Amino acid sequence: MSEDKDLSYGEAIQEASNSIIRFPVIPVKGVPLMNLIANNFDAVSAFCPDSSDLLIATYPKAGTTWTQEIVDLLLHNGDAEACRRAPTPIRSPFLEICSPPPIPSGLDLLKKQAPPRIIKTHLPFQLVPTGFWEKKCKAIYIARNAKDNMVSYYYFDQMNLTQPEPGPWEGYIHKFMRGELSWGSWYDHVKGYWEEREKKNILYLFYEDMKENPKREVERIMRYLDLSLSDDVIRKIVELTTFKSMKENPMANYTFIPKIVFDQSISNFMRKGEVGDWKNHFTPEQSAEFDEDYEKKMKHANIPFRTEL
Numbered sequence: 001m002s003e004d005k006d007l008s009y010g011e012a013i014q015e016a017s018n019s020i021i022r023f024p025v026i027p028v029k030g031v032p033l034m035n036l037i038a039n040n041f042d043a044v045s046a047f048c049p050d051s052s053d054l055l056i057a058t059y060p061k062a063g064t065t066w067t068q069e070i071v072d073l074l075l076h077n078g079d080a081e082a083c084r085r086a087p088t089p090i091r092s093p094f095l096e097i098c099s100p101p102p103i104p105s106g107l108d109l110l111k112k113q114a115p116p117r118i119i120k121t122h123l124p125f126q127l128v129p130t131g132f133w134e135k136k137c138k139a140i141y142i143a144r145n146a147k148d149n150m151v152s153y154y155y156f157d158q159m160n161l162t163q164p165e166p167g168p169w170e171g172y173i174h175k176f177m178r179g180e181l182s183w184g185s186w187y188d189h190v191k192g193y194w195e196e197r198e199k200k201n202i203l204y205l206f207y208e209d210m211k212e213n214p215k216r217e218v219e220r221i222m223r224y225l226d227l228s229l230s231d232d233v234i235r236k237i238v239e240l241t242t243f244k245s246m247k248e249n250p251m252a253n254y255t256f257i258p259k260i261v262f263d264q265s266i267s268n269f270m271r272k273g274e275v276g277d278w279k280n281h282f283t284p285e286q287s288a289e290f291d292e293d294y295e296k297k298m299k300h301a302n303i304p305f306r307t308e309l
């Protein structure tokens with residue numbers, strides 16, 4: 001993917017293997033971000049989207065990849081082959097991501113694509129480049145209940161060898177509660193977009209709703225994108241974006257990322273895809289402590305999260 005060589009994403013990672021480490025985080029306006037992102041943050045902030053670009057924003061592990069796949073299929077009228085043209089991060093670049101060269105950054109990939117683009121971000125609302133709102137871009141936010149979101153992040157931090165060490169589960173819960181994980185506080189993240197959703201015309205979705213009734217949520221996204229697809233195509237998109245289908249799809253399951261970055265022998269990227277897996281991880285005492293703290297942080301937010309279906 002460098003200018004002079006035509007490396008695939010995986011090859012570029014392989015070539016950068018000596019520079020792959022668990023990168024430390026540095027605060028950017030109080031939000032901990034991977035140091036490579038923090039050091040390049042002026043360029044990220046200056047990114048100027050086209051008004052036709054779509055932003056997909058999430059706290060990490062809330063259902064980003066699932067939504068990226070649904071959107072790509074909607075924009076291609078359910079054409080599975082078209083949506084296997086490239087791996088997810090090429091079809092839908094990750095705005096702020098910065099990695100050692102020759103791995104292309106999100107901005108490098110975006111520069112090479114003509115709008116309309118499907119742009120992924122994990123940035124909290126206040127760090128999203130203001131160009132998105134000035135240009136009145138559409139934006140979809142997916143939120144996932146805190147406990148399942150954290151469990152998913154815990155496994156991801158074990159297998160993603162560029163993320164800080166998660167350490168033991170007990171300590172990880174407290175890091176999550178204090179907002180110390182990469183991309184910061186889950187609580188501030190979900191509240192930030194919730195508060196802005198009407199003013200900025202953000203479609204705010206829930207992972208649990210997508211699990212409960214994927215057809216309803218795919219249709220919701222379709223309407224938001226001003227598309228009108230047949231019932232057959234919608235059914236096909238729902239089928240192509242089940243957890244099982246995506247786990248088997250080499251263009252969506254992140255097996256294209258070499259083991260030196262994503263070690264899927266530790267945990268699969270497509271791990272479980274369920275609501276309520278937190279019950280297999282929290283002890284009753286941990287759950288009570290978490291809930292008490294959650295009440296304090298979320299009491300005025302009124303966001304209808306569900307921790308089970």
Ligand code: PPS
Binds near residue numbers: 269
């Ligand atoms: S990332 O790295 O932040 O982009 O990860 P993200 O895609 O947001 O989240 C990964 C979790 O989403 C689950 N997933 C799905 N669940 C249900 N259906 C489908 N199709 C699907 N695709 C991805 C994935 O398994 C991760 O959750 P866990 O709980 O770890 O399984």
